[in-house]
Amino acid sequence: MAEKHIDELSGIETTGHEWDGIRELNNPLPRWWLWTFYACILWAIGYAIAYPSIPLLTNATKGLLGYSSRAEFAADLDGAKIAQGGILEKISTSSLEDIVADPQLSQFATAGGAAAFRVNCTPCHGTGATGGRGYPNLNDDDWLWGGDINALYQTIAHGIRDPADGETRISEMPAFTDMLKPDEVRQVAAYVVGLTGTPRDPSMVEPGKQLFADNCVACHGEKAEGKRDLGAPSLADAIWLKVHGEAEIARQIQAPKHGVMPAWQGRLGDVAVKQLTVYIHSLGGGE
Structure with missing residues (x-):
């Protein structure tokens, strides 16, 4: 066994490590550090017991104090539900107008609706409710079925073209493939584009206008501003849901796309639907 080396200057034993003639002293740890370390060990043992x-294998030791963070969380959650119960009951029995007029109910419903929107609606309408191609923007004031709070409730509760809901909104544009010739379809598309922009062939606008009057005004109106009772969109505001450009407008005339929005009444319940309605109405696009 190698003989211990003692440093000549300090008289302290070295560890045996040496770098370029410099030896490492084997100084003991400070007493305060050792006592802190021992105290931590004792605290850990006491904590593990308590x-x-x-x-x-299947659970964990219960501890002498019988404490459970899960039980504490469950108790807090039950307390929160009890506290919310009175407000939820008020929302359930109040009209939408009364909810909006009551600052407390309105604030609570808006917060609850925002949470429900993030969970259920963002996949289609986006996190900011700005929508996307085929999915309407809920921040503007362009509404197929009306943007007042009761119209919003009807749409959310019963959906659009939901085959499982007997009160769902239904609006279907017919395919004009058999009613109009290809040239006539292009003429109508040119007229529609001309309402807000410049068509590729301006000479098609006038014949397209007559074709529009003969085939389209029943739903879209004489000024192409749409009819909300039919769910027919305005074609004169440059806001497009499913098409972009003259060629796509022509395809929509020939073979229209029909989207489906699910009915949320049966999935979420009336209280959640009311909260969603209040939240969407608060975005600024409601009437």
Whole structure:
């Protein structure tokens, strides 16, 4: 066994490590550090005895104090539900107008509706409710079925073209493939584009206008501003849901796309639908 080396200057034993003639002293740890370390060990042992901490095969030790963070969380959650119960009951029995007029109910419903929107509606309408191609923007004031709070409620509760809901909104544009010739379809598309922009062939606008009057005004109106009772969109506001450009307008005339929005009444319940309605109405696009 190698003989211990003692440093000549300090008289302290070295560890045996040496770098370029410099030896490492084997100084003891400070007393305060050692006592802190020992105290931590004692604290850990006491904690393991008092609280659930040691994992077993199927659960963990219960601890002498019988504390459970899960039980505490469940109790807090139950307390929150009890506190919310009175407000939810008020929302359930109040009209939408009364909810909006009551600052407390309105604030609570808006917060709850925002949470429900993030969970259920963002896949289609986006996190900011700005929509996307085929999915309407809920921040503007362009509404197929009306943007007042009761119209919003009807749409959310019963959906659009939901085959499982007997009160769903239904609006279907017919395919004009058999009613109009290809040239006539292009003429109508040119007229529609001309309402807000410049068509590729301006000479098609006038014949397209007559074709529009003969085939389209029943739903879209004489000024192409749409009819909300039919769910027919305005074609004169440059806001497009499913098409962009003259060629796509022509395809929509020939073979229209029909989207489906699910009915949320049966999925979420009336209280959640009311909260969603209040939240969407608060975005600024409601009437």
